[in-house]
Amino acid sequence: MDVFEALSAMTTAPGVTGNEARVSEVVRGYFRAYTDDISVDAVGNTYARIGETGPTLLVMAHMDEVGMMVTCIEDNGMLRVRSVAGVDPRVLPGSEVTVHGKREIRAVIGAKPPHLQDSGDEKKAYTADDLVCDTGLSADEVNALVGVGDNVTFRLEPPMKLKNSIVAGKTFDDRACVAVMLEAMDILKSRRLNCRVVFCGSVQEESGGLGASAGGYNVKPDLAVAIDVCHAPTPGTKPFDTVEMDRVSVTTGANIHPKVFDMIKASAEEQNIPWETDVAIGATGTDAWSLQPLLGGIPCGLISLPLRYMHTSVEVISLDTLRNCAKVIAGVAANLGADWEEKLCLDD
Amino acid sequence: MDTKTLETILTTYGPTGHEDRISSVLRDLVAPYADEVYNDKLGNLIALKRGVSGKKIMLSAHMDQIGLVVVAIDEKGFLRVANVGGVNAPLSAGHQVVFENGTRGAVYFERNEKGVGEVKMNNLFVDIGAESREEAEQLVNVGDMCVFAGRFALMGNRLSCSTLDDRICCAALVEAIQKARSEHDVYYVFTVQEEVGLRGAGTAAYAIEPDLGISLDVTGTGDVPEALPMAVELGKGPTVKVMDSSVIVPPAVRRFMENAAAEAGIPFQREVLRGGGTDTGAVQRTRGGVPAGCISIGTRYIHSPVETCDMRDYENAVKLLCACLERKELPIA
Numbered sequence: 001m002d003v004f005e006a007l008s009a010m011t012t013a014p015g016v017t018g019n020e021a022r023v024s025e026v027v028r029g030y031f032r033a034y035t036d037d038i039s040v041d042a043v044g045n046t047y048a049r050i051g052e053t054g055p056t057l058l059v060m061a062h063m064d065e066v067g068m069m070v071t072c073i074e075d076n077g078m079l080r081v082r083s084v085a086g087v088d089p090r091v092l093p094g095s096e097v098t099v100h101g102k103r104e105i106r107a108v109i110g111a112k113p114p115h116l117q118d119s120g121d122e123k124k125a126y127t128a129d130d131l132v133c134d135t136g137l138s139a140d141e142v143n144a145l146v147g148v149g150d151n152v153t154f155r156l157e158p159p160m161k162l163k164n165s166i167v168a169g170k171t172f173d174d175r176a177c178v179a180v181m182l183e184a185m186d187i188l189k190s191r192r193l194n195c196r197v198v199f200c201g202s203v204q205e206e207s208g209g210l211g212a213s214a215g216g217y218n219v220k221p222d223l224a225v226a227i228d229v230c231h232a233p234t235p236g237t238k239p240f241d242t243v244e245m246d247r248v249s250v251t252t253g254a255n256i257h258p259k260v261f262d263m264i265k266a267s268a269e270e271q272n273i274p275w276e277t278d279v280a281i282g283a284t285g286t287d288a289w290s291l292q293p294l295l296g297g298i299p300c301g302l303i304s305l306p307l308r309y310m311h312t313s314v315e316v317i318s319l320d321t322l323r324n325c326a327k328v329i330a331g332v333a334a335n336l337g338a339d340w341e342e343k344l345c346l347d348d
Numbered sequence: 349m350d351t352k353t354l355e356t357i358l359t360t361y362g363p364t365g366h367e368d369r370i371s372s373v374l375r376d377l378v379a380p381y382a383d384e385v386y387n388d389k390l391g392n393l394i395a396l397k398r399g400v401s402g403k404k405i406m407l408s409a410h411m412d413q414i415g416l417v418v419v420a421i422d423e424k425g426f427l428r429v430a431n432v433g434g435v436n437a438p439l440s441a442g443h444q445v446v447f448e449n450g451t452r453g454a455v456y457f458e459r460n461e462k463g464v465g466e467v468k469m470n471n472l473f474v475d476i477g478a479e480s481r482e483e484a485e486q487l488v489n490v491g492d493m494c495v496f497a498g499r500f501a502l503m504g505n506r507l508s509c510s511t512l513d514d515r516i517c518c519a520a521l522v523e524a525i526q527k528a529r530s531e532h533d534v535y536y537v538f539t540v541q542e543e544v545g546l547r548g549a550g551t552a553a554y555a556i557e558p559d560l561g562i563s564l565d566v567t568g569t570g571d572v573p574e575a576l577p578m579a580v581e582l583g584k585g586p587t588v589k590v591m592d593s594s595v596i597v598p599p600a601v602r603r604f605m606e607n608a609a610a611e612a613g614i615p616f617q618r619e620v621l622r623g624g625g626t627d628t629g630a631v632q633r634t635r636g637g638v639p640a641g642c643i644s645i646g647t648r649y650i651h652s653p654v655e656t657c658d659m660r661d662y663e664n665a666v667k668l669l670c671a672c673l674e675r676k677e678l679p680i681a
Contacts, residue, residue, distance in 0.1 A: 018596025042680070043637035044598070069591065071620045072570065072577040080577045082622065084596065129576065148579045148618040149590030149602070207596060214637030 001186045003179055003319060004167070006030055008158040010175040014100055016067030016151040017085040017206045020044050023063045027178060027201045034185040045215045046201040050185065051193035055340040057333055058198050058221035058298075059184070060212060060287045061177035061228065062205030065170070066311050068152040070099070070133070077139035078132040079107070081152050085206035089128040091312050096155040099135060101146035106155065107135040154313035165319040166245075172315040174205065176305055176322055177227040183326030184333070191330075194337030202287055209290030216294040222340060223260055225301040225329060226288035229317070230278060232306035242306070243276050245318045248325050249304035253280035255289050257299035259344045264301050267331030273324045278304060299344055303328055349523050351502070353377070357522065358515045359498035361448050363415030364432050366493055367391050367540045369448070370411045374518060374538050381525045382536070392552045393538040397525060403532045403678055406558035406638075407524070407669070408549050408627045409517035409565065410542030413510075414651060415495040416445060416455070416474065418488055425478030427453065430469055432493055433543030434624075437469045439652045445494035451476055451487045453494060496653040505583065505659050512647050512655040514542065516662060517564035520645075523666045530673035532559075542627055546594060549627035553634040560601070560678045561631035561640035564665065566647035566657065567592075567619050576622065580646045582658040585615030586665035589642035592621035594629025601641035604679040608671040614664050619644055639679055643668055 010030075015023030024046045031038050031048035039047045046063065066086035070079050079099065083089065092109045099105040111126050133152060135142060159169025181199045188197070198219050202211030205228075216224065230249045233242040243249040250264045268275040280302075283289050288300040305325050308316040336343075357377075362370030371393045379385050382395035393411065414433035421427055431437075441457045441464050453474040457467045474494065478484035496510035507516075521536050528534065535556050539548035553561060567587055570578030580587055588605045589597050602618075609616040621644075632640040645665050648656045 018591065019599055021599070041637060042639055043632070045637075069620055071622070072579045082620065084591065149620055204596065210633055210637065213633055214635075218636040 001182060003183060003322060006182055007176060007179050010178060011169055011171040012156045012158055014098070014151065014153050014156065015063050015065050016153060017064040017204050019151055020063045020203045024201065027063060030182050031199070034189055041214060041218050043210055043214045044203040045211050048185070048199045049196065050188060051196040054195040054337055055222040056196045056198060056219065057336055058200060058216065058219050058224040059181055059329060060200045060202050060215060060224060060226050060291070061181055062174045062203070062211060062287060063178060063201040064203055064206050065153065066206050070146060070148055070150045070152065072148065073142060073146065075139060077137060077142040078134060079142070079146065081131070081133045082128055084151070086311050088311060089131060090125040092131055093126050095313060097133060098153050098156050099133065099146055100151045100153065103145065105135050105137070105145060107133050110134050166316060167319060168314045168316045170313045170315065172307055172317050173229045173310055176317050177229065180227050180305065180322055180325045180329065183323055184330040187326060187330040188333055191334050193333060195333060195340070197333045205287050209287055212287035212290035213294060216291040216298055220295060221298060223257070223299040223344065224288070224291045225260065225264065225303060225332060226286045226291065227303050227325065227329065228286040229307040229310065230304035231310060232308045234308050243278055243304065245306050246274055246321055247306065248273055248275040248321060248328050249278045249306060250275050251278045251280050251284055251302035251304065253284070254282055255280060255284045255292055256301055257344065259346065260299050260301035263332050263335065263343065264303060264328060267335060268328045271327050271331055273328055275328070349519055354519055355500045357519045358500055358509045358511045361446065361495060362411055362413055363493040363495050364412040364541050364543045366448065367411050371538065374411060374522065377522045378525050378536060388552060388555060390548055390551045391540040392548045394552060395525060395536040397534045397536070399530050399532040399534065401531045404535065404556060404558045405530070405532050405560045405562065405673065406535045406537055406553055406556050406631065407521055408537040408539050408552065408561070408563045408631065409521050410514045410540070410548065410627060411518050411538040412540055412543050413495055413515070414543050415493045416440070417493045418490050420490065421481050421484050421488070423481050425476070425480050425484035427474040427476060427484065427488060429472055429474055434651050436651055437472055438464050438467045440472060441467060443653045444497040445474060446497045447488060447492055447494045449487070452497065506656055507659055508654050508656040510653040510655060512657050513566045513650055516566065516645055516657060520564055520662060520666050520669065524669045527666065528670040528673040531676065532673070534673055539627055546625055546627055546630035550630035550634055553631040553638060557635065558638055561628065561638050562669065562672060563627040563631065563640065563642040564669065565626040565642060565644055566650055566655070567621050567644035568650060569646045569648050572648055578622065580617050580619055582646050582648065583660055584617050586661050586668050587617045587619035587644040587646060589628065589644055590618055590620045592624055592626055594625025595632055595640065597628065597641045598639055600679040601639050604675070605641055605643065605668070605672055608675055609668050612667065612671040614668045614671060616668060
């Protein structure tokens, strides 16, 4: 599988939180290479199932992306926008964006220039209310093409390749981890499985995990592993908040079942994959957090791909580490069999 | 709906957790039109009107209202209070309140150096006319809740009352159960405890397992002086919710509502509410996920004693709801 090609196709499909239908279609297209057992549930979660017997492992990476929404159209045709989930208004001025109206419209995010600001304002960051989304179209054209509630995304550009398998682009959070699932399916296609694996591209992770709570309820898994991105070091970050770009992050903490952690760790070590323990004392802020308390409790694990500049249009990851994440999750699935209950048992 | 019935729905006591009185008023109003009426264990009032399609639609409007709860009574008989739901402290000062037993009170604040705008809940007190703690305790106990004394004011097409959130939508459900024709099983649910975190609606949806949820609630507007940008105005029609803090409505559900409005010639506005949640979010999140949307009535000054809406929006909200219920095909994600 050409992971860069898949990543390009998935990150250029719009899928702002709550409106994931188009990216779901692209994801289903890739799922089809590995299974016919594909479905979409009532909230839009997109599933692919492999394996026929044994325990059910749910592997989940979210399809939704942070984005914006038109809240108001000014008399002059300028659009007012707000974050749907997770876009930081401070990174927006000067951004190229796409407005998803009756057709896709290129636009920019602008603000009052520094020359015209009141004194003291130069020290303050722009807030969402200071920003406008400018399509260059006349008010009449805008009103014909755009409505309140239409989504606005970062410009739908394919990622760019930097050196050493490093790539930069929009929406690697969390489409890069959907690509991890595809890579894992690619590895597992030649393996005989003693478990069922349900791969789920989930919806609405960024707004609090609706997809995970609906998905966990629908799949009723015996155990689940969420795959998400975590922070890689950049100047000013602290070591305990970050994981190096070339390592697979494996989380431990209250959100994580100790034995699922052990399974993930064993898979990484068996395959000599560089990994690092990430400690999350409480909430992980991922689908694992929404999955854990469902249906009397689901044993959860979390694998993360280190990423720089989260929630911007230039998120940076390593494709080598992406592939390693896939090997780790594939190893967890391949090792899972009839003895799963013993392996999860905490009394030893 | 006649004005007297509307006034009764709006002014009956029912802060969060104490919805039995308003529940019984609403029960009497819907019972003649329902096949079944019951309260669930949390207190949600549920009226079922059966259809033939085998599909279930759950409608919801919350019957609880925000209020103040007595936390202490001082030696002079003044009550100290905390908020039940999103009560704004400065906006409460200078208003009359009423308790379940009819005891009236005046809300005011500690007049030290602070202006009323800086007042916090801790600075408020309620004067019920008592001259001592003992006298106050004859009328009110710690834990009792009071609500703004609902003053119902018709102002041309517009209506002002402290309880429009969400009794105006309870009225809309009462009117809809009389008018709507639907081939689906329609559950008219008057929910409890919305104001403290959408607690009733999720429980009701869990038991009902609907194929579609439609909530009705009030929403903000951008049409008063110096309002934050919001594309909702009074009198321009009910709104079809796009999102609020609790929910992003699936595009398929929005299209379903917008198509119903367009085909019936009902004006509507799209609503992006910047802050505040609705039962929609709780319904959507139930079990394996429920397609859920919301019809809102634009309301100025929400969570103040003078909430104000336009009765033409109310009437069109009822029409839009009926148009949705009449559709054969329900939206799927």
